[in-house]
Amino acid sequence: ETGVTQSPTHLIKTRGQQVTLRCSSQSGHNTVSWYQQALGQGPQFIFQYYREEENGRGNFPPRFSGLQFPNYSSELNVNALELDDSALYLCASREGTDEQYFGPGTRLTVT
Amino acid sequence: GENVEQHPSTLSVQEGDSAVIKCTYSDSASNYFPWYKQELGKGPQLIIDIRSNVGEKKDQRIAVTLNKTAKHFSLHITETQPEDSAVYFCAASGGSYIPTFGRGTSLIVHP
Numbered sequence: 001e002t003g004v005t006q007s008p009t010h011l012i013k014t015r016g017q018q019v020t021l022r023c024s025s026q027s028g029h030n031t032v033s034w035y036q037q038a039l040g041q042g043p044q045f046i047f048q049y050y051r052e053e054e055n056g057r058g059n060f061p062p063r064f065s066g067l068q069f070p071n072y073s074s075e076l077n078v079n080a081l082e083l084d085d086s087a088l089y090l091c092a093s094r095e096g097t098d099e100q101y102f103g104p105g106t107r108l109t110v111t
Numbered sequence: 112g113e114n115v116e117q118h119p120s121t122l123s124v125q126e127g128d129s130a131v132i133k134c135t136y137s138d139s140a141s142n143y144f145p146w147y148k149q150e151l152g153k154g155p156q157l158i159i160d161i162r163s164n165v166g167e168k169k170d171q172r173i174a175v176t177l178n179k180t181a182k183h184f185s186l187h188i189t190e191t192q193p194e195d196s197a198v199y200f201c202a203a204s205g206g207s208y209i210p211t212f213g214r215g216t217s218l219i220v221h222p
Contacts, residue, residue, distance in 0.1 A: 004154075029162055033209065039213070040180050041214055042117075042212030042214050042215050043155065043200070043202050044212075045209055045211070048209060056207055058209075066215045071182075092154075094208070099157050100208075101157065102147075102156070104153055104154045105154050
């Protein structure tokens with residue numbers, strides 16, 4: 001098991017609502033990335049934070065936003081939820097250029 | 112951007128057989144190639160990685176090979192065991208250390 005934790009484990013929301021997912025990085029890791037994994041697909045990169053600044057973003061609309069805190073924990077916020085946002089959301093952390101470690105994910109269902 | 116193709120999508124083997132999963136990438140600037148194993152209900156777990164200055168890397172029953180000229184890399188698992196059954200993802204990344212993932216291979220090892 002990695003030291004990356006995510007909450008909640010599962011979440012059900014209604015279309016149009018907003019959601020906040022949380023991630024606690026592995027100790028000492030200053031970079032956190034968020035991924036969306038649809039069923040049967042590989043993880044798709046959403047964005048990355050390094051020392052509280054976003055320093056990389058994938059092909060996701062602005063209603064996907066995030067934060068990284070001084071203790072390197074992180075949040076993913078999604079506004080105006082759509083049915084296609086239903087997926088497993090993964091957080092991964094790393095230190096510098098080293099390999100990254102994934103958390104167990106949050107399963108989001110939008111109805 | 113980077114594009115990673117992974118084959119096969121499903122691989123069924125008998126316990127004790129070898130399994131090979133192949134990936135190709137498009138961006139010649141990619142220099143880091145990790146492989147992840149994802150079990151049901153869990154996040155991806157890094158199992159082995161290779162950097163572009165190395166052609167082959169082994170770790171017990173797992174090996175990865177890289178052909179930079181042809182832009183392809185492969186995962187080899189020998190003496191497969193039922194607990195090797197999972198979805199395996201290849202990925203490629205460059206200077207940003209943000210990986211692009213393949214679509215995954217579901218490996219089934221029959222006892």
